[in-house]
Amino acid sequence: MTWVRVLMCSIVxxxxxxxxxxxxxxxxxxxxxxxxxxxxxxxxQKTDEPMPTQGPAxxxxxxxGGTAIEDLLLQKGAITMDEWIQIRAEQEYRVADxxxxxxxxxxxxxxxxxxxxxxxxxxxxxxxxxxxxxxxDTQVPEGRSQDSFSIRRSEMLFxxxxxxxxxxxxxxxxFQSINLTSNTPAAANQVGTPTxxxxxxxxxxxxxxVQSWAPNLNLIRMGIFxxxxxxxxxxxxxxRDVISSPYLTQVGGGGGPGQNQNGTGGSxxxxxxxxxxxxxxxxxxNRLEYVTGIMNNNNFQANGLVNTTSGLGGANAPKxxxxxxxLFGNDVSFISFTTIQGTSNNAGTLINGRGKGAxxxxxVDFRYTSKIxxxxxxxxxxxxxxxxxxxxxxxxxxxxTCQVTAVCGGxxxxxxxxxxxxxxxxxxxxxxxxxxxxPTVMWEQFDPNTSMGNDLYERTIVGLTYYFENFPPKVQxxxxxxxxxxxxxxxxxxxxxxxxxxxxxxxxxxxxxIQFQVRFM
Numbered sequence: 001m002t003w004v005r006v007l008m009c010s011i012v013x014x015x016x017x018x019x020x021x022x023x024x025x026x027x028x029x030x031x032x033x034x035x036x037x038x039x040x041x042x043x044x045q046k047t048d049e050p051m052p053t054q055g056p057a058x059x060x061x062x063x064x065g066g067t068a069i070e071d072l073l074l075q076k077g078a079i080t081m082d083e084w085i086q087i088r089a090e091q092e093y094r095v096a097d098x099x100x101x102x103x104x105x106x107x108x109x110x111x112x113x114x115x116x117x118x119x120x121x122x123x124x125x126x127x128x129x130x131x132x133x134x135x136x137d138t139q140v141p142e143g144r145s146q147d148s149f150s151i152r153r154s155e156m157l158f159x160x161x162x163x164x165x166x167x168x169x170x171x172x173x174x175f176q177s178i179n180l181t182s183n184t185p186a187a188a189n190q191v192g193t194p195t196x197x198x199x200x201x202x203x204x205x206x207x208x209x210v211q212s213w214a215p216n217l218n219l220i221r222m223g224i225f226x227x228x229x230x231x232x233x234x235x236x237x238x239x240r241d242v243i244s245s246p247y248l249t250q251v252g253g254g255g256g257p258g259q260n261q262n263g264t265g266g267s268x269x270x271x272x273x274x275x276x277x278x279x280x281x282x283x284x285x286n287r288l289e290y291v292t293g294i295m296n297n298n299n300f301q302a303n304g305l306v307n308t309t310s311g312l313g314g315a316n317a318p319k320x321x322x323x324x325x326x327l328f329g330n331d332v333s334f335i336s337f338t339t340i341q342g343t344s345n346n347a348g349t350l351i352n353g354r355g356k357g358a359x360x361x362x363x364v365d366f367r368y369t370s371k372i373x374x375x376x377x378x379x380x381x382x383x384x385x386x387x388x389x390x391x392x393x394x395x396x397x398x399x400x401t402c403q404v405t406a407v408c409g410g411x412x413x414x415x416x417x418x419x420x421x422x423x424x425x426x427x428x429x430x431x432x433x434x435x436x437x438x439p440t441v442m443w444e445q446f447d448p449n450t451s452m453g454n455d456l457y458e459r460t461i462v463g464l465t466y467y468f469e470n471f472p473p474k475v476q477x478x479x480x481x482x483x484x485x486x487x488x489x490x491x492x493x494x495x496x497x498x499x500x501x502x503x504x505x506x507x508x509x510x511x512x513x514i515q516f517q518v519r520f521m
Contacts, residue, residue, distance in 0.1 A: 120161045125474075125521020127155035127172060128238030138509035140255075151176040153237050155201070157521060165208055167219065172202035181301045182395035186347035188409030190397035196301035196350065201274065202226070215283045221293075222278040224300050228291045228324050229338055230365045230381045233273050238519040239472055241426055241438075242461050243482045244511075247446035248383060248420050249273050251457055253352065256505040259393055261403065262492040263413030264448045264455040266393045268353035270383065270418055271361065274300035276315045279322075289334075292323040297342060297359070299350040318343040320359060332369035339363070344388050346398035346410050355415060356401045357388025375428040375438075382421040384450075389415040420446040428467075438465040455492040457507055460485040476519040484511045 070087045073079045079087075130152035140146055154176040161167050177199050182192030204223025208214055226234050232246050253267030260266070279293020296302055298317035320342025328334045344351075344359040367379040390410035392398035398410030405412045422444030429437050440463040447456055463482040469475050488508035490500045502508040 122158070122160045123521070124156065124158045126519060127157040127236065127521065128153040128517060128519050129155070130237075130515050130517045132243070133514045135512045136506055136509060137511065138255075138506045139503045152243075152515060155237070164211055166205065167208055168206040170202060170204050170206075170223075170225070174199045174201045177201075181350060184347065184349050184392065184394055185397035185409075186399045187397050188399065188405065188407060190409070192395035192397070196303075198301060200303070201300060215286075217280065218282040220278070220280055224274055224276050224303070226273055227271075227275055227277065227295065227322070228279070228281075229271050229322070229340070229361075230336070230363050230383070231367060231379055232381065233271055236473070238476060238517065241424060241440050241465070242442050242463055243480055243513045243515045244461065244484065246420075246422055247444055247457055247459065248381065248422070250352070251446050251507065252448070253393065254506050256488075256507055257491055257498065257500060259391070259396070259411040259413075260491060260498050261412040261496040262449060262452060262455070262494065263353075263387070263391055263411060263416040264452065264492045265498070266352065266411065268418070268446075268448055269299075269351050270353070270385070270420060270446070272299050272351050276300070276302060277322075287328050289326040289328065290324065292321075294319050294321055297344060297351075298348075301350050317348065318345050318359075320344075330371070332371075333367060335364070335366045337364055340385070346388070346390055346392045346400075349392065349398075350394055352393045353387060353391050355388030355391035355410070355413070356398075357415060358386060359388060361385035373427075375430055376425075377427075378423070378425045380421070380423040384417070384419045386417050387415060389413065391416070416449040417451065418446075418448055419450050420444065426465075436467045436470065438467065439463070440465060449492060452492040452494070454490045456489045458487045458489075459507075474519075474521055476517070478517050480513075480515045480517070482513045482515075484513070486510055 070079065070084050074081065074084045132148075132150050132152040134148045134150070136146050136148075138146070154174065156173050156175065158171045158173075160169055162169065179198055180194035181196040181198055183195040184192050202223075202225050204221055204225045207220045207222070208218065209220065210217070226236070228234050230248070232240070232248060248271055250267065250269050252265060257265040275295045275297060277293050277295035279291050281289075281291045283289045296315045296317050297320040298315065302315040302317065320340055322338070322340045324336055324338040326334050326336040338361070340359070340361040342359050343357065344354045346354060346356045361383060362385060363381060363383040365379070365381040368377065370376040389401040390398055390403065390408055391413050392410035396409065398408060400408035401415075402408040403412040403414060422442060424440065424442040426438055426440040429435055440461070442461040442463075443459070445456060445458050449455055461482055461484050463480060465478050465480045468477040468479075470478070486507055486509060488502065488505055490502075491497050
């Protein structure tokens with residue numbers, strides 16, 4: 001048995017010597033892809049090459065895919081090939097799942113981009129939501145109070161862009177005004193009946209017929225909107241610096257003296273804020289802005305009148321032409337000139353203080369926004385114009401120019417030249433302890449008949465505004481406090497002048513208002 005042990009030891013020694021003379025696995029793996037070449041003969045006695053010694057595990061081949069952490073672990077022998085394959089499979093699954101998620105998001109994005117609200121075709125916002133507290137020093141009827149709470153405005157705005165040719169459509173609804181405006185009968189001794197809804201305020205379409213003409217001929221606007229007359233008339237109620245509307249747009253009435261033969265009593269809307277119109281607008285050399293068009297000249301409620309197949313109903317009244325040019329000194333300061341020319345009618349009117357006959361208005365306005373004193377703004381307007389004879393108020397029947405109210409109804413006034421003007425200044429604090437506070441002062445006068453004395457309306461408004469958010473024209477949340485010093489001289493002079501009691505006239509007694517507003521769009 002001894003010879004068997006010797007034989008086994010010899011075989012083990014030969015195998016060990018043969019393994020020591022073989023190339024390392026990494027080199028063998030590389031060499032198997034190379035062309036076959038003659039290998040040099042290696043003899044056991046050769047000693048110029050070092051013999052392999054015990055040490056780290058031999059380097060393994062790395063599968064394709066880079067040197068990620070799992071590749072390094074495989075190289076070091078910390079994981080097996082099966083574990084490496086499992087890790088790579090899980091990674092590929094996650095990548096595929098992420099790709100599916102991205103594809104789903106892209107599909108959702110492509111679908112939602114077609115929605116009108118995301119393509120700027122349909123938008124909506126809160127034009128103005130205003131809660132108002134008011135106190136009047138005037139005498140009030142039994143059962144009424146000098147203090148009042150009310151929703152001044154609750155206006156929702158909808159707008160969008162259809163295309164470059166139709167860059168804007170616009171609708172505004174006043175949801176707190178759900179009452180009806182009475183018509184004005186075309187006969188004496190008749191009283192109007194509620195006819196026209198007042199919550200329908202604005203609705204217009206802009207058309208840009210030739211893109212290359214803009215902005216010189218920027219667009220054609222048609223519908224109903226705030227008229228481009230001066231500053232206050234065109235300005236949204238959610239952006240005004242004082243709470244009350246100026247005497248320019250309405251004065252008189254409201255429990256005060258009624259209309260009379262002097263044309264100095266009753267409610268007078270010297271310039272209506274809204275009307276039905278079609279006009280052309282543009283801007284030349286980025287300095288001269290213009291607008292010119294034709295309007296129905298019968299207020300925004302006219303569309304609510306009953307239409308007939310003859311076309312004589314609805315928004316149909318004697319038309320008037322208007323035009324305005326505005327010269328900009330810089331991007332925020334300007335001076336404007338406005339005129340309105342046409343005829344008016346007392347029969348069927350929906351504007352207070354309008355008579356039958358020639359109708360005209362002339363105006364100049366300005367705004368100075370200081371860049372030397374940031375936060376300072378001053379603006380003003382001057383208006384003058386003629387109203388036809390036998391002016392009436394909405395709901396009081398009238399027809400014709402005669403001054404006999406039993407025959408033609410109305411006020412019996414011969415026709416008046418009217419005049420009004422105001423100046424407003426404000427200063428916004430932008431830093432310091434008074435940051436976001438804005439004091440405001442406004443002074444105005446209205447003369448209902450320039451050929452007669454003792455009929456002047458006068459008012460001074462002292463106000464303070466605090467802005468919670470102020471990013472006009474889109475966002476403006478604020479609280480306003482206004483105290484109004486009011487004065488009304490009377491109803492004129494002459495034998496036809498009626499008795500006047502200033503104690504019951506709200507325009508002859510001071511008033512205090514607090515208004516909270518939210519505007520967001």
